[in-house]
Amino acid sequence: MVSASTVHIALRGRDDECDAIRRLLDRDDGGALLFHGPPGSGRSALLAYARRWAGQRAVLAGAGLADEATLPYAGLHRLLDPVLDADAALPVRQRRLLRRALGGDGCPAEQRLALAAAVRSLLAAVAADRPLLCTVDDLDTGDPQSAWTLAVVARRLRRLPVAMLLSATAPATVDGVPAHGLRPLDAHECRAMLAGLRERPPAPVAAALAALSRGSPAALADLAGSLTPGQWRGEAPLPDAPPVDGALAAAYRARLDRLPVPTRRMVLLAALDPGDDPGTLVRAAWAAGLTLEALAPAEAAGLLRTGPGGVTFPHPLARTMITAVAPLADLRAAHLLLAGTLAEGALGRALRHATAADCPSDVLAAELTAAVDEVPDRAAAAVVLRRAAELSPDPGRAAELTIAAARCAWTAGDPDQARGLLRRLTAGPAHGRADLLRGDMQLRCDAPAAAVATLLAAADAIAPADRRAALLALVRAGEAICVTGDQYRYAEVARRAEALRRPGDPPELDLLATFAEGVGATLRGDHARGGPALRRVVVIGGRLTGPALTPGALVCAAAAALLVAVDGPAHRLAGRAVEVARSRGQLSLLPRALELRAVAEYWLGRHEAAAETAREGVHAARAGGQHVCAQVHLGILAVLAAVRADRDAALARIAEIGDGAAPGSRPDAYARWALGVLDLIDGRYADAVARLSALARTGTGRGQVLVQVMATPYLVEAAAHDGGRPAAALAVFDHWASSTASPSRRALAARCRALLAPRGGPEAEREFHAALRLHPADTDRFERARTELLFGRELRRRRRPRDARAHLHRAREAFTLLGATVWADRAGEELRAAGESVGPVRHGPEQLLTGQQLHIARLVAEGATNREIATRMCLSTRTVDHHLRNVFHRLGVRSRTELARLLS
Template identity: 65%
Template sequence: MLRGRDEERRAIRRLLDGLTGGGAAVVFQGEPGSGRSALVDYAHHHAAACAVLASAGLAEEATLPYAGLQRLLDPVLDRAGELPTAQSRLLRRVLSGAGCPPERQLALGLAALRLLAVAARDRPLLCTMDDVDRGDRATAEILAFVARRLRRMPVAVVLTATSTPPAGLPTYRLRPLDERDSAALLADRLPEPPVAPVTAALAAASRGNPQALVDLAGVLTTAHCRGEEPPPAAPPADGALGRAYRARLDQLPHDTRRMLLLAALDEDGAPDALVRAARVGGASIAVLAPAERAGLVRVEAHRVTFPHPVARAVIAAVAPIAERRAAHLRLAGVLDDPAHRLDRALHLAAAAAGPDPALAGELEAAALTVGGARASVALERAAELGEDPARVAERRVHAARYAWAAGDTRRARLLLSGLPADPVAPAGTAPAEPLGAGLAAGPVPPTVTGRADLLRGEVELRCGRTPAAVRALLAAADRLARTERSLALVALARAGEALCFSGEQYRYADLARRGRDLARPDEPPEVELTSTYLAGVAATLRGDLEQAGPALRRVVVLGGRLTGSARTPAALCWAASAGLLVAVDGAAHRLAERAVELAREQNELSALPRALELRAIAEYWLGRHEAAAESSREGLRTARATGQVNAAAVHRGMLAVLAAVRADRESCLRRLREIGDGPAPHSRPWALAQWAIAVLDLIDGRPAAAASRLAALARPGTGRGQVLVQVMATPYLVEAAQLAHRPTATAALALFDRWASSTASPSRRALSARCHALLAPRGSAEAEERFRAALRLHPVDAGAFERARTELLLGQELRRARRPRDARTHLHDAWQTFTMLGAGPWADQATAELRAAGESVGVPDPAAARLLTGQQLRIAQLVAEGATNREIAARLFLSTRTVDHHLRNIFHRLGIRSRTELARALP
């Protein structure tokens, strides 16, 4: 199947189906591997009713005028005798190699057109020329002439081109495949479709080029497809796409290839540097014109670019080493501006024949001024040029850190793989493991190995196995404890994240003890923040909320005070997490938002998914469900792009929960399918998925199943399982347990109560009161009082959804206590809020309760105006015109509260749910 080419296939079918009414032509333009030849094959396959003439432009015949035309027309040249004598003679002479004078070009074009008309007398004719721009120019000109004059003949022409297509013809530019079509193409080619993160990585590596995807599929292993090993970062240079570029390269003049090599080695792509380097070699950038026609390069006003990274890689790979070295030295010689310090050093390093400590130091110094992925490349090369084992290892660790920050997980892992992971040997002895390529033999200081373990643990935490992450992070804390206490504390905090992710919070006490041993009085704010965070989380997990509260609030304060280099995304994330634990949701949201902004400013893509996760949780507690979903969607995109499979699973779980809470079954189930059975039991993604399924169970009337799922999330008091997720889900657990008449919520509610009472959050206390109302005897004064206490506690300016849920539950309680009149007020408020929030299934529940309470809620009456009072009709008309409640109040000299009251009555009388339905209901 031709994935992602639906529009182009339709164009071909229209072309062929319309031949009875006259001919036409179409051109497909695209880079190598984009599917041009596949579209020509598609046209041949669907041309069963046509005779077919097919040819292709050959670079080997580009200097032979009309060679392509001769190969195309040769099958029907025997019918040239049916043409007028002058046309027949001219056509035969030109196609025999005699050439065509310029003044006879028009006559030749008409002769070719007439020959196609003769050939099409018996049956419609399809003519195709693949790569028309690669062959001789004379053929391309004649075919374009013919293709523009087919209206009265049953002849279709399909041409493909890489560079500028023939003018005056309908042209389709073949765009890169999107991720969905890329996934479908991989599924077509592989016995086992890759998991979603691997598909995303392959789609990015291919740049949406179909042949690049096919080449990547050809080198994938089962481990790659399952995400057990990082997938290839680029298509193989010896694949079909690479060979296509090589074939084009082989046809170019020597001067063009030398200039292409300069362009391929100049990562910046600035024409100024190329022009100067070419001038040094006695050439001009104009010699790139043949390469541009061949689709190997694009020369733009301020930049020289390649259509695909494979093209650049092939050009560099096939050049002899002496020519590559000379090109690097020539580029280094013209990059004398201080702004190009790193570029110059990289070119000199590429030309270096052996170790060069001075050049290594220059590379390192230049890299530290720019950061990002290029700094990683420079530091790796500096390590290769170095001689001191300690400096070599340190540079590799720095290179891995920059690669990880830039989101290149595969590169970070490769760089770390060359460093020892076992405890370092005593000074003066060989390391415990052989070192990787580029590392000189010799001892590596514990500080360097500790930094490597810290980064290795962070990568495993986000992308791999949490047990391995914990081991690496604890080893890092051990190695760094004496020399870099601040980093040792960071390692412990990361280990704590890993334990919470995997549901092993009972091990957090040991981390806190080790953190206390490392803490000192009068620490800098960022160090105090980390040590205090460890102590506060540990106290929270062991249930000592009196100690946890002050410590975590101190972390929030410190997070807001961080400045300069101390203000990192990681520190802000820990402060945001502390804010969530003490229920200061607004502060937690601000800190998480700052972490997101800082990660973007500093291009620390690896830090974004965690920051967005915390922002989404804060938005959930603030009642901003759509904002939370958007944060998680962005977090999911970033996690997938950076290979953070664990972070991606968390965001999918959060999206599933948000969809379930809003009763969006389809979206919830889609996210659950994406999660699959990959997450380990009791991990955070698993717990979020269980929470989402339980909410759907509750909505569908299966409270026993919901209660069982939610009760199994954790075992309060043991520190096992997802305690914090269960705390978030406790209101649903209590509701399910009450409906199922099960006592499974007692321990979880006790924990929730202690947490809610230790905070200053009215929304948490409102939820606690609602839970106790549900567990009180039905119809009792206690139940009603608890519900009303919850309504008093719900903030007016936030958490509208949870307030509406409380209104709905109170309405149900009053109706079942045979107080329908009292129930209707609360049910109306719940219905209106759910309607305004777009929570349709919840609004349906409120509607059902209203009907059971004696209200008639149904389809709007067509004569809606007759059902309203004069004041209500005027308000309804203004709403239909798009006015807000505040604007209506100002125009009618009413309070906004009065307008709200009238609008609720209008909705009820008309049996509608939204302002949009109101506009449709009015005549």
């Protein structure tokens, strides 16, 4: 019997479904709802909730039974048996038809609709005294005749005081009835459910159980009920899957038992073959004398889906449970069939041996370890290494393999699995490598402050045996220091890295050590030493090939390029890091590479591209459980929106960061930078100065020094309005800009000096002219337009309106082409103040393009190629190319994708 408390716990995350049930039961007329989802998703709990909410309604409850699936109308009989005496109110013909069908004599095909009408009449008769609630669980498990009849009735309950709730695995069971698919629970809902089942577990245990359950309430309940007290407290390793004797396993076992034997064999093969090549399953089926058509009953039951890309399972836990409940002999046979389809090689041989009962465990462990290089998928490699660790008789070797499996899982974007594997380890010589992995996950996922100590300890432990890994640990510790805002500690990282350097080091080791040296010097303001070191890193990164060409090395090179303000190489190196990370399945570094690419695009003035990259970074970080990295990308998006004066978007991104960002951290600094820009735009200059000045404490090495350097042009602009002089921040920015060869940074420095120069003197005009000469013509158009606007405003205030207008016109035109309408309006206001009558800014492409250009732009947005456009418009492709270049220039876009987005 389901208790009220059990139902309440099982309904976590089902608020929308419960609301729909209450609305249905509160209505005076009738209706029906269908709840569908995989086993263990909470369908039965929702029907139990409805029966508890029924109030004064009469209740009929039924369920489909597999044992009665071959008995026509058996399910209908079980549902209606308590009220069959009410059939006296039915017309004689309906009563006879109903009695005959429920008595086992069946129903002729031509009278099936009449039978459904009889069932509807019977329910109406029962509901004559008081409203009625009918619930039918597992509709698709029982006999199909009952399911069809009840579906017909469910569609015809309007104007009757009858509510019907049905549950099934697949939505296609009942057409024409409002359906609710039961989604997996999210991490927060899983934690709440666990706290209701037992005492609240530690956060890492709750996160691991949520990942193991894949959001299945039944799996979560089975796991909670099967754990020992030590496992619940996180003192012992957790299982890899829900227990095979739990309710969820029983539900899957029952579903599989109802399928034909060939179908069961094909389903098991599909569950064991998560690869991207559909041909593997086809070849394995052919070797077993089976065909893909055997999967049809399983697809009809909602267990899986077939398509051009192969077989997919609607619920991510399905593969695990199908293999868990399979008999051992069937499992071995399926493994052998799949192994036989693989190309001959070390992995193929190891998998063949894995199916042999007499294969020694140490031999198999060695073969699997040797074969892991043949597995391009890091998630699959984690499985192979974990199995090798389980088979290894040597505890030390088993620990090494477990760490390698955890690293593959983390690299593939599954930190929960990686943490679960690391929890299996006991103290031993491999703890340094384990700490390197733990620190990496702390840095990117949840605890960058703790990551510093973890990674420094890992570097000390690893250094005697592996200098490369030790240098990598130091570089990651330095990154954690920068994320948390304790840059003064980077000197320790640089000192330790220098101690690990050796003459004649290979390029990747040289790159890591030189990067630490260059960043350390730059953070303490020693650009004479830091600049050459970082430029050397950029050169080394651009020359890497073969095994040395890793996403980690490319990320260091891209970060070095940004620190010495070579934005083009920084963008290329970060983009290359993204490509390599994706091609090699090394997804753990993808959010960091995307962050650097977005920052490079910001400096290049490609704000739309930077926003697109940052949005991609948020998605990648969240998919890989990297919450800190996701916050960093949200901060970048907030800054980009604020710079474009999009208040709503900026505040929305800041709200997404929420309270999770630690004060002084990089995400927090980005959020404060965005708020400072909004203060500046709204004329709250003192607030802007206070906010932007607090990003870092100059001279102490505390706070987000690098973020404040990026924000200094806005700080200086606010201070110029407010009458302040942020001398320290400007000195840091000016010193850095002058140490680079970047015209755009020097232009910004000149603009800052112009804003703080004495009003009306020659120094301000000289610096403004210098800034305009330095701004690159092909990039940085937004900042150049801001300089034109500020210079025009300065000239107007000095009563030189004629000189001001030229700059203000250029600023207004550039902002208009870039789509920065708020800034274009500001330029228009300054023009009007300078005595020129200007109309409103023309915002749309229709006003910026000629008729022919607009026609070409719309065809491009529809996906047409230049050749197709030329054919349709009777033009040459060269003419189309010419018009399209003008379109890109006038609209301020750089790709066909941006153009399509703008026109949409």
